[in-house]
Amino acid sequence: MDAFAKRNDKLQSDIERPSRQEAEDAVRTLLRFIGEDVDREGLLDTPKRVVKAYSEMFGGYDKDPEDALGRTFEEVAGYDDIVLVRDIPFHSHCEHHMVPIIGKAHVAYLPDGKVLGLSKIARVVDIFANRLQTQEALTAQVAHAIHNTLRPLGVAVMIEAEHMCMAMRGIRKQGSTTLTTTFTGQFKGDAAAQARFISMIRDRG
Structure with missing residues (x-):
């Protein structure tokens, strides 16, 4: 199996994914890491928006090129x-x-x-x-x-x-x-x- 096939197989394998809530919590952690207040008005819905955006931007993992x-x-x-x-x-x-x-x-x-x-x-x-x-x-x-x-x-x-x-x-x-x-x-x-x-x-x- 060539390097391309190995990489593709790994990308298509059943990788255990965290829940949407866990993903949103991870975004809050990153916001705190950079020094932000996750409770201020402008950031209250940011974790949800980021997770939704990631679902769109990285949707290629759920699609088969064939x-x-x-x-x-x-x-x-x-x-x-x-x-x-x-x-x-x-x-x-x-x-x-x-x-x-x-x-x-x-x-x-x-x-x-x-x-x-x-x-x-x-x-x-x-x-x-x-x-x-x-x-x-x-x-x-x-x-x-x-x-x-x-x-x-x-x-x-x-x-x-x-x-x-x-x-x-x-x-x-x-x-x-x-x-x-x-x-x-x-x-x-x-x-x-x-x-x-x-x-x-x-x-x-």
Whole structure:
């Protein structure tokens, strides 16, 4: 089992979760830790709001990317060139500091007789983004999920993102962007195919 499969299995396993009340109490503890008065008016409902927000922002743990990819279409009229969905916006959170990662994903694949509904690709990006992440893992997860489910001739994924752990703390460098790529199948090891993928992303015609 490869590293991606191991990580995915662990994320999908039945991890014992605390109750909503326990989660709200944990938020109150953090508020007290930073020096806040949890009984002041503005914070009375904050624990409930935070827990609700976390349920939305980290909803990817409850979703299966294979289900999201859904049905495929075989009526492609012989089309066998790159399918690219670029500029897919996403928000995630880094697993080291739990602060936002804000970016966009570009996802391409070479069909092998069947294609995906285009919205499915964006949904897969959202599923993995809505978990604690590193950008490197997110890039690989999106690529391998599409490759393993669709079985195309190859998949290419590029992610560009700004990490708030660099902008809001530590070295505090706003505007710094991190770029990661993953290639599978015919894209892997083929410099010309990779260059064409990147050119299609950059070409705004």
